[in-house]
Amino acid sequence: MEDFLVWVVWVLAAAALLSSGIAVVLFSNPFFSALALIVNLASLAVLYLILAAEFVAAAQVLVYAGAIVVMFLFVIAYLGGRADAPWAGGPTLQSVAAIVAAGAIAVEVVVVVALKAGDRLANAAEIPATFGSPSEIGRLFLGPHLLAFEVTSIVLLVAAVGGVILGTAVPRERRG
Amino acid sequence: MTGPSVAAYLVVSVLLFATGAFGVLIRRSPLIILLALEIMLNAGNLALLAFSRHAGNGDGQIFALTVMVVAAAEAVVGLGLIVAVSRQRVELDVDRLTSLRG
Numbered sequence: 001m002e003d004f005l006v007w008v009v010w011v012l013a014a015a016a017l018l019s020s021g022i023a024v025v026l027f028s029n030p031f032f033s034a035l036a037l038i039v040n041l042a043s044l045a046v047l048y049l050i051l052a053a054e055f056v057a058a059a060q061v062l063v064y065a066g067a068i069v070v071m072f073l074f075v076i077a078y079l080g081g082r083a084d085a086p087w088a089g090g091p092t093l094q095s096v097a098a099i100v101a102a103g104a105i106a107v108e109v110v111v112v113v114a115l116k117a118g119d120r121l122a123n124a125a126e127i128p129a130t131f132g133s134p135s136e137i138g139r140l141f142l143g144p145h146l147l148a149f150e151v152t153s154i155v156l157l158v159a160a161v162g163g164v165i166l167g168t169a170v171p172r173e174r175r176g
Numbered sequence: 177m178t179g180p181s182v183a184a185y186l187v188v189s190v191l192l193f194a195t196g197a198f199g200v201l202i203r204r205s206p207l208i209i210l211l212a213l214e215i216m217l218n219a220g221n222l223a224l225l226a227f228s229r230h231a232g233n234g235d236g237q238i239f240a241l242t243v244m245v246v247a248a249a250e251a252v253v254g255l256g257l258i259v260a261v262s263r264q265r266v267e268l269d270v271d272r273l274t275s276l277r278g
Contacts, residue, residue: 051179
């Protein structure tokens, strides 16, 4: 019974994930796209919870929905969210090629999974109750993956400095 | 509480990735292209976490968190570039931003 409930939640979350992803791509108004991305991230967090990744799910909601999407919405409000109509003028060569390329990626991986998803992909490992908990993530980050942790801080610092420099207005007469 | 196997997650992940790739290829507004890039990064994250759960190894979650940080940095720099370009009174259309073309 519990397994059935997990399946129901999983199917609902996956359907919301894929349909909101398509909505992000197809809305002509960037504001609606950013709002659809929130639905996308929320349903992704549900899948993360089913995968026993509680800390990653919480970080995902905080970092993405709390910070990145808000930043997107500010920039869209600043630029005035103009609509670009991707479907104006019927199917072009570029749009057909885009559909073919995206479909090729999807078909390739689905075929590989179908061919190779034998017994090796069937049974998940037994995991302890602490799997994915903040204490376990912290032990991994400050133990075996300390270098990744430190490099991450440098990446964030460089991105912050770059954002400040890009956002600083240079007066027109001082421009070289 | 086990749920579907890793193969089902992989199929969802690749469908999401294909959606994002389609958006990057077909849209001309750089804002929507950035949103579609976030979708592609999230699809990769979903596959990482599915394999992490499948193998019972927490390293995949560390990888996913690092990808999330890189995605945040990428969004900051990308949005900064878009704002800087829009200050030059150039139309925000990736097909028309050709001043760097050799």
